[in-house]
Amino acid sequence: MNCWRIRHNLVAPFLDGALDDDEQQAVAEHLDDCSECSVLVKGVASLPELPFRELDPKLVGPIFADFERDLAERIQDSLSVIADSHGTQREDTAVKPTRSGLGALFGNSGRGFSPALVGAYIAVLALLTGGLAWHYMKVENLEASLEERKEQIGNLKEQVEVLGSQRARALAGFELDPLSNPFPVFGSTTASGALSISGMRTRMPLSSLQGADNRRQIPLIQQVSVDNLDGMPLRR
């Protein structure tokens, strides 16, 4: 607690008892020790009652005699100004400030529904309904399209299987020679160092190269008997 704080912040609430108990106590303790602050607080406490008091009713009577009538006229004038500025006529001058429930939602302040507002709400509702309908139609179309595509995919799979079996039959008895083509697509299961389908060289253990490698024992065939396999030389 310091003198500045008491002088500038706490003297009035202390005298009014508006401080917390702890603060009230701290100020009281400070006043016991500090004569300057003590004099200040006593000086403030001994100020005379401020002259903000009401005057003689006889004196102010005329002021309030026609207060309501004048006020009503001025409010009427202000309403006229508002009505003029809005270009509308209002039948009821009583503004109902508290709007609640459906009345608030529809901007109804107790004077009936405004046709313009109702029209605007209907237009917004129509737009929303139309938007939703369009959305659901689009979803249905997409679902139908998805089914169609699934069917197409099934058909294609069947065709692939048929073609695969045809190719397998056609290749029966043939074997790939990986050395005759630097980038063979198919690799022989028996050839070490053959390339994988992706074109990357497979890592083969050295033992496999030295083991039962029959690659060199198979005679190379330059003449390709089946010529529809991307130029891949084959041997029988």
Add this chain to the structure above:
Amino acid sequence: MGLSKLKLVPGTGEAPMADEDIKSLAREDHARAFNLLVQRYEQKLYYHALWIIKDSETARDVAQEAFIKAYHEPRLFDEAFHTRAWLLRVCTNRCYNLLRDRSRRRSILDRVGREESALRSSHQAIDDVLEKEMNSTLARVLDQLSPEHRTILILRCSHDLSYQEIADVLLVKIGTVMSRISRAKVRLRDLWEEEETR
């Protein structure tokens, strides 16, 4: 214009209705609730403005302007709306604006050599009383305070608002209210002691 006439009647001297009761009445009868609100606060707003601006006619005008603004305020009868704080704030701000304008106008009038009393007419009696009171030492001292200090003392001493209610009126933190009242009172004490030692 097709506008039905708004009718407001003076109070009958009965005890004013509480804010909460006026708010619940407003759901059924807005015009009557507004009328009761005017009856409840007209004097408070008039005196509030009178003590800040020290001119009866202007004070009455300011109080009416606050009610006109209240009539057009959509939240006026909302349960959570601080009606009294709002009305006092509107009144205070209008007074500040007028004081600012008046200080400009006064400087112009001083230049052309006209007396300020020429601007006053119908509220002369009240202004005379105020004038008399202004001659007291305390009134002279109060007159030297800034409008902010004067207003916060009015809110505290006359309207008897709590620190929190004053914070609601002025839209400041409660700590600011505490320090502003403290500074206003210390300033008042300093000026008071200066006057007394003369």
